[in-house]
Amino acid sequence: MPTYEKIIDSDKERRKIKADRRMREIMTAYYMEAKTPKEQRGKKIAWITSGGPVEPLHVMDVIPIYPENYGAMIGASKMGVDLCEKAEEMGYARDLCSYARADIASATVNGGPIGGLPEPDMLICCNNICGTVLKWYEVQARYFNVPLFILDTPITHTTFNDEMRRYVTRQSAEYIRFLEKACGRRFDYDRMAEVGALSIRAQELWQAILDTTMSKPSPMTCFDAFFHLAMIVTLRGTQTCVDYYEMLLAEMKERVAQGIGMLPVEKYRLVWDNLPIWYRLRWLSNKFMERSACLVADTYTSGWVSQMPSVSSTDFLGFMGESYARIFLNSGTDLMAENIIRMVKKYDADGVVFHSNRSCKPYSFGQYDIQKILRKKLGIPTLMIEADMVDERSFSESQIETRIDAFIEMMKK
Amino acid sequence: MDHFQRFREISANPGRYAEEWKKKTGGKVVGHLCSYTPVELIVAAGALPFRILSSGAQIAQADGYLQAYCCGLVRGVLEDALAGRLAFLDGTVFPHTCDTIQRLSDIWRMNIGGFHADVILPVKLDTESAAEYMLAVLQRFKADLEAGLGVTLSEAALGEAIRICNRGRKGLERLYALRRKRPDAIAGSDLHAVFRAALVMDRAELADALEKLADMLESRAPQAAPPVKRLVLSGGLCSMPDIYQVVESSGGRVVWDDFCTGARYFEGLVDENGAPLAAIAQRYRQRVVCPAKHAGIHNRGQYLVDKVKSYQADGVIFLLLKFCDPHAFDYPYMKAMLDKENIPSMLFEIEDQISSEGQLRTRCEAFLEML
């Protein structure tokens, strides 16, 4: 087995992303407001899925809360196993998505890093990411006894057709009616135009930030993207989000200009597929760094950029349904493979790392075929890591390390 | 004469039935997953709708396409397809239900081939926009079938297919009704064989056969039977005939089920008087809901409680296939709803068919003793 010399990095301080601090401040303020007692807070709270249309909530001054983001926090703070086991005691099978298990358990015991999420006044579920969220939100709708809105987004196995377009567009109107009822007031369409424009702007900025990794050396890795992602997920549609990403983009451009890479030595460039392994981010990041392998892009964080070509920023509601329906996870396996091929080319990557994630079946099933397609079309090496994003019981350190080594060896050839 | 013999043969080797049917009629066989496939359209196209269930063979090739944390049903059917055991299929239909079936469709399209149709049904069934969309999906499915099989589906053919399929459903319902009244009138494994055959048989032949069978069974004089424990089965698809033997040898009788290869398949007829496609759309939107679809948050639990009560069942056995997400999410609340009504229940998780039997026997005996 090859051993890796400790790389001495005298430039470590310079490599740190300075915007991190501001990001932490914003997220803390966001959760503090949400956790303020209802009477003082005034605003209502909606729990919403990560791929759900948040913009109308901002229009209605409803605070969006993302159980999946909390799931990631639970995972990162290594509180996942405890909560997952609690859910299993409640009767939920161990094979279910660990975000769902962690959230369902956390709701009943106010568990997790911030002592539980604030209770929802309503639930917004968009099944563009999976069928799991539908079942999970049904569980929470029964538990909290609050109204549930489902945005049903048909999958694009091969083509997105007119009846799908009409179905999701009609549902946008149903969504607005749902919100008017839940909030007891009219929807403000002018405000929608503003929020919509802010959301599109944030998505463009996020894409631009992700694109800075086309530079060599790459100014950041996907591990950084995993961290900075929280903002586009939770706060897109707000000025705060746009301001923050402008600042981050400027910093990234500056790094590029000065040739500051995230790795002291960047020999190999890789693309990551699937959700992060939250409880082992640092470990994994180090493993790759020690081997001079830089994860320059990933399919996960790029899920929050607009997939719609040439949308009119003034008619957000008009294309909202379609743009949410057509995210890449809600498409056929071969379309997902094409997406990865595009990324490999765009970021000039030498290989792809797949996280086969027990929790996430729609993301993981089909990966073997994608591997085959990549081998055939690009002839590049790929690595499959078997794990779970939150439930550490499915992580085998020695096995994964061996596989990473074998993979790097393959790339040397 | 054994009236179940034919059904047993088909159930034991559904593929052979399809091959023979093909030879005899020169027609096409269209495989499909899930009970949400609108089979009426396939029948109207003159083809044989063939519900694909796993043969249970050892997994070898499917491991190269699907991870081990995929449900046994989907791994099993992919294995059968890769091994050439489904070579008689002219095409396959994938209705949108769970995440796993969704990906199976992609893997199938890329690796198995044949005429392929995705029927991307709504997941939420209880809204106006979903009703409109459902109809549009059926229209597209009709066009896909026409193009794929080189036929035209006339209104008349659709109407006829609806009537045939309804007759089959009524036949199955009669058998269920009989069993409910006289749990000893049909052995569980016999009914199971009838059901498995019903999912692949020529629907006109099936309807006739079921009518004959039901007439015969209904006319038999009831035997004096010892008291039994009446059970309802709920959960994932059960292709394990031994379950019935296990239950029956422990002194239980199944009086109802909530399976997509059971009551969910036949409950709810298509309106024979409406415009055909609209009537079919309505049936699939309003039928007993499966856990991968949404029609309210208490729907399935309420259905189960109602069935237990109206059919005077003593308890419920939940059979869950390992790695099946939709069912696993529903189990805790359905159990809680039963608990509230003081209805005893037991959970059994099926990992694979063979290893489960012994365990099931022990658990089942203990459960029935307790009732």
Ligand code: SF4
């Ligand atoms: S991890 Fe996968 S299964 Fe879980 S909520 Fe996210 S998309 Fe759904």
Ligand code: SF4
């Ligand atoms: S519903 Fe469950 S058993 Fe059926 S295919 Fe999906 S995961 Fe498998």
